[in-house]
Amino acid sequence: MSRIAFYAPLKSPDHPVPSGEREVARNLLKALARDGHQVERVSEFRSLDKQGDPARQAVLITQAEAEVHRLVAKAPWQAWVTYHSYYKAPDLLGPAVCDALGIPYLTIEATRAAKRLSGPWAMFEERAAAACDRADVLFHFTARDADGLRPFLRRGQRLVHLAPFLGQVALPDIAAPCDPPIILLAGMMRPGDKLASYDIAARTLAKLPDGPWRAEIAGDGPMKDEVAAMFAPLSRKVAFLGQLDSDGMAAAYRRARAFFWPGVNEAFGMVYLEAQAAGVPVVAENREGVRDVVAPGGLVPAQAEEALAAELHHLLNDTTYHARRAKEARTRIAAHHLIGAARDTLWGTLAPMIPEAE
Known part of the structure; x- marks a missing residue:
């Protein structure tokens, strides 16, 4: 059976801090493991430069060269798969290893950012773009990523849609939601886009009619005091759950009538998939990335708190509408966003490239 090298330059599947990034990496490992084929996490080398420091980038590139020599000596693999190469954490290993070994190079969620070719990340964007150029196959999760890659495709290079997916083969059991109804929110409490989503959420909940509904918020982070202040006017309605593990989130989905997360600049968001799989209709803003994973009925124009x-309110008070939305969500996830569909897409592309896999 074949041996597949797997590498995640931004965050290892074994990283101690939970995140959607780590969850996707772990799910990809499970999807690639098929019929006895070995999938190996080949390196813990992290190429991340958060600040845009050319000196740090130069050091990381030098360190990567030594890691490439180690990996080439350790081979053989029949193919190499890299998850999430981009200008802050480019794949500095895969292209060189694949050139040395003469094996296929495949990327998942690799992106290009031409505007970064000038400025503090220029050196790393050159490497991220070179990785995209070298790839035999570029798997993309979202339409936005595909649009960024398509103009640069070379002859013979393939761009393949891989729908974002959960690492399970079947939908979870569902339970009757709580009464009074609960609106569930979940997101890391950190500056930037996450905080912007919390701000929109707080202003939206303040516009809901005063009924028996409650809200539960799952998440933690450095901005938790700021988030708490945003929801202070709703303190009698809102409960903060802190950071939950997978079992805790599953229990929260079972209690919820609706999942609400605006999704400011989300890549796609695993929580959207988890909620819909559990039969919890999603309400979110109609944004790139979000629309790739959320059924259209729950999408509302951006910056429209009244519409959100x-x-x-419709989901909380119309049981027929809620039941229809819940069924549509589970049907969508079952058809497109479970690990079986992902495995078919990955191996349908990979197997013909590896004689040992056929």
């Missing part, structure tokens, strides 16, 4: 509140 109206959709939440």
Whole structure:
């Protein structure tokens, strides 16, 4: 059977801090493991430069060269798969190893950012773009990523859609949601886009009619005090759950009538998939990335808190509408976003490239 090298330059599947990034990496490992084929996490080398420091980038490139020599000596693999190479954490290993070994190079969620070719990340964007150029296959999760890659495709290079997916073969059992109804929110409490989503969420909930509904918020992070202040006017309605593990999130989905997360600049968001799989209709803003994983009925134009509140109110108070949305969500996830579909896509592309896999 074949041996597949797997590498994640941004965050290892074994990273101690939970995140959607880590979850996707772990799910990819499971999807690639098929019929006895060995998938190896080949390196813990992390190429991340958060600040845009050319000196740090130069050091990382030098360190990567030594890691490439180690990996080439350790081979053989029949193919190499890299998850999430981009300008802050490019794949500095895969292209060189694949050139040395003469094996296929495949990327998942690799992106290009031409505007970064000038500025503090220029050196790393050159490497991220070179990885995209070298790839035999570029798997993309979202339409936005595909649009960024398509103009640069060379002859013979393949761009393949891999729908974001959960690492399970079947939908979870569902339970009757709580009464009074609960709106569930979940997101890391950190500056930037996550905090912007919390701000929109707080302003939206403030516009809901005063009924028996409650909200539960799962998440933690350096901005938790700021998030708490945003929801202070709703303190009698809102419960903060802190950071939950997978079992805790599953229990929260079972209690919830609706899942609400605006999704400011989300890549796609695993929580959207988890909620819909559990039969919890999603309410979110109609943004790139989000629309790749959320059924259209729950998408509302961006920066329209009144419309978001109206959709939440509809879900909380119309049981027929809620049941229809819940069924549509589970049907969508079962058809497109479980590990079986992902495995078919990955191996349908990979197997013909590896004689040992056929």
